Amino acid sequence: MQLRGRLTGAQRRALDELLPLYSANSEVLLDAAQLFGRSAPLGIEIGFGTGDALIHWATAQPDWNLLGVEIYPPGIGALLNRIEEDGVENVRIVQGRAEDVVEKVLSRASVAEVRIFFPDPWPKKRHHKRRLIQPAFVERLMGRMAVNGELHFATDWEPYALWATGVFAGFPELAPVEAANAQDLRPPTRFEQRGHRLGHQIFEFQFKKQG
Protein backbone atom coordinates (compact mmCIF):
# COMPACT_ATOMS: atom_id res chain seq x y z
CA MET A 1 0.00 0.00 0.00
CA GLN A 2 1.33 3.42 -0.90
CA LEU A 3 0.99 6.62 1.14
CA ARG A 4 -2.35 6.69 2.93
CA GLY A 5 -2.25 10.23 4.34
CA ARG A 6 -5.36 12.43 4.34
CA LEU A 7 -7.77 9.55 4.02
CA THR A 8 -11.26 9.95 5.40
CA GLY A 9 -12.53 7.15 7.63
CA ALA A 10 -14.81 5.95 4.83
CA GLN A 11 -11.95 5.87 2.37
CA ARG A 12 -9.74 3.97 4.80
CA ARG A 13 -12.47 1.38 5.38
CA ALA A 14 -12.99 1.05 1.64
CA LEU A 15 -9.28 0.46 1.06
CA ASP A 16 -9.16 -2.13 3.83
CA GLU A 17 -12.37 -3.99 3.05
CA LEU A 18 -13.21 -3.37 -0.61
CA LEU A 19 -9.87 -3.00 -2.37
CA PRO A 20 -9.06 -6.72 -2.04
CA LEU A 21 -12.39 -7.50 -3.71
CA TYR A 22 -12.04 -5.08 -6.61
CA SER A 23 -8.35 -4.83 -7.35
CA ALA A 24 -6.04 -6.44 -9.86
CA ASN A 25 -2.43 -7.29 -9.09
CA SER A 26 -0.18 -4.48 -10.34
CA GLU A 27 2.75 -6.83 -10.94
CA VAL A 28 1.10 -9.61 -12.93
CA LEU A 29 -0.31 -9.85 -16.45
CA LEU A 30 -4.06 -9.37 -16.29
CA ASP A 31 -6.46 -12.23 -16.97
CA ALA A 32 -9.48 -9.99 -17.59
CA ALA A 33 -11.99 -12.80 -18.06
CA GLN A 34 -10.97 -14.22 -14.71
CA LEU A 35 -10.89 -10.86 -12.89
CA PHE A 36 -14.29 -9.73 -14.19
CA GLY A 37 -15.84 -13.19 -14.39
CA ARG A 38 -16.75 -12.71 -18.05
CA SER A 39 -15.33 -11.84 -21.46
CA ALA A 40 -16.16 -8.31 -22.64
CA PRO A 41 -14.43 -5.36 -24.30
CA LEU A 42 -11.81 -3.90 -21.96
CA GLY A 43 -11.65 -0.16 -21.29
CA ILE A 44 -9.18 1.61 -19.03
CA GLU A 45 -9.21 5.01 -17.40
CA ILE A 46 -5.82 6.30 -16.30
CA GLY A 47 -5.65 8.73 -13.37
CA PHE A 48 -9.35 8.50 -12.51
CA GLY A 49 -9.05 10.83 -9.49
CA THR A 50 -12.21 10.31 -7.43
CA GLY A 51 -13.72 8.11 -10.14
CA ASP A 52 -16.74 10.14 -11.27
CA ALA A 53 -16.01 9.64 -14.97
CA LEU A 54 -15.32 5.94 -14.47
CA ILE A 55 -18.61 5.37 -12.62
CA HIS A 56 -20.38 7.23 -15.43
CA TRP A 57 -18.68 5.02 -18.05
CA ALA A 58 -19.49 1.84 -16.12
CA THR A 59 -23.15 2.81 -15.89
CA ALA A 60 -23.36 3.90 -19.54
CA GLN A 61 -21.68 0.71 -20.81
CA PRO A 62 -22.47 -2.12 -18.39
CA ASP A 63 -21.45 -4.61 -21.08
CA TRP A 64 -17.80 -3.46 -20.88
CA ASN A 65 -15.11 -4.49 -18.39
CA LEU A 66 -13.49 -1.33 -17.04
CA LEU A 67 -10.16 -1.03 -15.29
CA GLY A 68 -9.20 2.14 -13.40
CA VAL A 69 -5.53 2.95 -12.89
CA GLU A 70 -4.64 5.38 -10.10
CA ILE A 71 -1.91 6.04 -7.57
CA TYR A 72 -3.82 8.24 -5.13
CA PRO A 73 -5.29 6.23 -2.21
CA PRO A 74 -8.03 8.75 -1.24
CA GLY A 75 -9.27 8.67 -4.84
CA ILE A 76 -9.20 4.88 -4.91
CA GLY A 77 -11.12 4.83 -1.61
CA ALA A 78 -13.69 7.27 -3.00
CA LEU A 79 -14.20 5.13 -6.12
CA LEU A 80 -14.54 1.96 -4.06
CA ASN A 81 -17.27 3.59 -1.99
CA ARG A 82 -19.13 4.61 -5.17
CA ILE A 83 -18.77 1.07 -6.56
CA GLU A 84 -20.36 -0.28 -3.39
CA GLU A 85 -23.08 2.39 -3.04
CA ASP A 86 -24.13 2.25 -6.69
CA GLY A 87 -23.83 -1.53 -7.02
CA VAL A 88 -21.39 -1.19 -9.94
CA GLU A 89 -20.24 -4.60 -11.11
CA ASN A 90 -17.98 -3.91 -14.08
CA VAL A 91 -15.14 -1.84 -12.56
CA ARG A 92 -11.86 -3.10 -11.16
CA ILE A 93 -8.84 -1.10 -9.96
CA VAL A 94 -5.10 -1.34 -10.33
CA GLN A 95 -3.18 0.78 -7.87
CA GLY A 96 0.05 1.86 -9.46
CA ARG A 97 1.82 4.14 -11.89
CA ALA A 98 0.20 3.96 -15.29
CA GLU A 99 3.60 3.62 -16.94
CA ASP A 100 4.25 0.41 -14.97
CA VAL A 101 0.70 -0.92 -15.18
CA VAL A 102 0.60 -0.59 -18.96
CA GLU A 103 3.93 -2.40 -19.14
CA LYS A 104 3.28 -5.20 -16.67
CA VAL A 105 -0.48 -5.72 -16.42
CA LEU A 106 -1.98 -5.22 -19.87
CA SER A 107 -1.48 -7.81 -22.57
CA ARG A 108 -0.89 -7.00 -26.23
CA ALA A 109 -3.81 -5.66 -28.26
CA SER A 110 -6.18 -6.24 -25.31
CA VAL A 111 -7.57 -2.75 -24.70
CA ALA A 112 -10.55 -1.46 -26.69
CA GLU A 113 -10.58 2.05 -25.24
CA VAL A 114 -8.31 4.27 -23.15
CA ARG A 115 -9.50 7.42 -21.38
CA ILE A 116 -7.16 9.97 -19.81
CA PHE A 117 -8.88 13.04 -18.43
CA PHE A 118 -7.01 16.07 -17.07
CA PRO A 119 -3.69 14.46 -16.14
CA ASP A 120 -1.35 16.54 -14.00
CA PRO A 121 -0.16 19.36 -16.31
CA TRP A 122 3.29 19.84 -14.76
CA PRO A 123 3.50 23.46 -16.01
CA LYS A 124 7.15 24.15 -15.13
CA LYS A 125 9.59 23.36 -17.93
CA ARG A 126 11.86 21.35 -15.67
CA HIS A 127 8.87 19.14 -14.78
CA HIS A 128 7.70 18.47 -18.34
CA LYS A 129 9.46 15.11 -18.21
CA ARG A 130 6.94 14.06 -15.55
CA ARG A 131 3.97 14.52 -17.88
CA LEU A 132 2.15 11.27 -18.54
CA ILE A 133 1.92 11.83 -22.29
CA GLN A 134 5.43 10.99 -23.44
CA PRO A 135 6.49 9.22 -26.65
CA ALA A 136 7.68 6.12 -24.76
CA PHE A 137 4.41 5.86 -22.82
CA VAL A 138 2.21 6.30 -25.89
CA GLU A 139 4.34 3.75 -27.76
CA ARG A 140 3.73 1.24 -24.98
CA LEU A 141 0.04 2.07 -24.92
CA MET A 142 -0.22 1.52 -28.68
CA GLY A 143 1.07 -2.01 -28.24
CA ARG A 144 -1.65 -2.73 -25.67
CA MET A 145 -4.52 -1.24 -27.68
CA ALA A 146 -6.59 -3.34 -30.05
CA VAL A 147 -6.96 -2.36 -33.71
CA ASN A 148 -9.80 0.18 -33.92
CA GLY A 149 -9.32 0.87 -30.23
CA GLU A 150 -10.08 4.44 -29.14
CA LEU A 151 -8.01 6.90 -27.16
CA HIS A 152 -9.66 9.85 -25.42
CA PHE A 153 -7.57 12.55 -23.81
CA ALA A 154 -8.65 15.88 -22.33
CA THR A 155 -6.78 18.73 -20.70
CA ASP A 156 -7.57 22.28 -19.66
CA TRP A 157 -3.92 23.31 -19.85
CA GLU A 158 -3.22 24.72 -23.29
CA PRO A 159 0.56 24.15 -23.19
CA TYR A 160 -0.12 20.48 -22.35
CA ALA A 161 -2.57 20.29 -25.27
CA LEU A 162 0.18 21.58 -27.57
CA TRP A 163 2.66 19.16 -26.05
CA ALA A 164 0.25 16.24 -26.48
CA THR A 165 -0.46 17.28 -30.08
CA GLY A 166 3.25 16.95 -30.76
CA VAL A 167 3.54 13.57 -29.06
CA PHE A 168 0.44 12.08 -30.71
CA ALA A 169 1.66 13.33 -34.11
CA GLY A 170 4.50 10.82 -33.79
CA PHE A 171 1.94 7.97 -34.02
CA PRO A 172 0.44 7.92 -37.51
CA GLU A 173 -1.69 4.91 -36.53
CA LEU A 174 -3.71 7.29 -34.33
CA ALA A 175 -6.37 8.66 -36.65
CA PRO A 176 -8.38 11.58 -35.26
CA VAL A 177 -12.09 10.84 -35.07
CA GLU A 178 -15.09 13.11 -34.83
CA ALA A 179 -15.15 14.22 -31.21
CA ALA A 180 -17.96 12.68 -29.17
CA ASN A 181 -19.76 15.09 -26.90
CA ALA A 182 -17.72 15.44 -23.74
CA GLN A 183 -20.97 15.18 -21.75
CA ASP A 184 -21.50 11.72 -23.21
CA LEU A 185 -18.06 10.63 -22.04
CA ARG A 186 -18.13 12.01 -18.52
CA PRO A 187 -19.80 14.38 -16.09
CA PRO A 188 -17.47 17.36 -15.59
CA THR A 189 -14.68 15.89 -13.47
CA ARG A 190 -13.23 17.57 -10.42
CA PHE A 191 -10.28 18.95 -12.36
CA GLU A 192 -12.43 19.85 -15.34
CA GLN A 193 -14.64 21.94 -13.04
CA ARG A 194 -11.52 23.62 -11.69
CA GLY A 195 -10.48 24.42 -15.25
CA HIS A 196 -13.89 25.97 -15.90
CA ARG A 197 -13.63 28.07 -12.73
CA LEU A 198 -10.26 29.36 -13.92
CA GLY A 199 -11.74 30.24 -17.32
CA HIS A 200 -9.64 27.61 -19.12
CA GLN A 201 -10.63 26.17 -22.47
CA ILE A 202 -11.04 22.39 -22.51
CA PHE A 203 -9.05 20.57 -25.22
CA GLU A 204 -10.41 17.19 -26.30
CA PHE A 205 -8.46 14.61 -28.31
CA GLN A 206 -10.12 11.52 -29.73
CA PHE A 207 -8.38 8.95 -31.87
CA LYS A 208 -8.99 5.54 -33.36
CA LYS A 209 -5.97 3.25 -33.58
CA GLN A 210 -5.63 1.95 -37.09
CA GLY A 211 -3.44 -0.96 -38.17
Ligand SMILES: C[S@@+](CC[C@H](N)C(=O)[O-])C[C@H]1O[C@@H](n2cnc3c(N)ncnc32)[C@H](O)[C@@H]1O
Ligand atom coordinates in the same frame (compact mmCIF):
# COMPACT_ATOMS: atom_id res chain seq x y z
C1 LIG B 1 -5.13 16.26 -12.09
S1 LIG B 1 -5.76 14.76 -11.47
C2 LIG B 1 -7.18 14.43 -12.53
C3 LIG B 1 -8.13 13.45 -11.90
C4 LIG B 1 -9.40 13.19 -12.71
N1 LIG B 1 -9.11 12.52 -13.97
C5 LIG B 1 -10.16 14.46 -12.94
O1 LIG B 1 -10.29 14.88 -14.11
O2 LIG B 1 -10.65 15.03 -11.95
C6 LIG B 1 -4.59 13.57 -12.07
C7 LIG B 1 -4.76 12.20 -11.45
O3 LIG B 1 -3.81 11.33 -12.04
C8 LIG B 1 -3.22 10.55 -11.01
N2 LIG B 1 -1.88 10.20 -11.49
C9 LIG B 1 -0.81 11.02 -11.60
N3 LIG B 1 0.23 10.37 -12.13
C10 LIG B 1 -0.19 9.10 -12.35
C11 LIG B 1 0.44 7.95 -12.88
N4 LIG B 1 1.72 7.98 -13.25
N5 LIG B 1 -0.29 6.81 -12.96
C12 LIG B 1 -1.58 6.78 -12.55
N6 LIG B 1 -2.23 7.84 -12.06
C13 LIG B 1 -1.55 8.98 -11.95
C14 LIG B 1 -3.20 11.45 -9.80
O4 LIG B 1 -3.12 10.72 -8.59
C15 LIG B 1 -4.51 12.19 -9.96
O5 LIG B 1 -5.58 11.53 -9.33
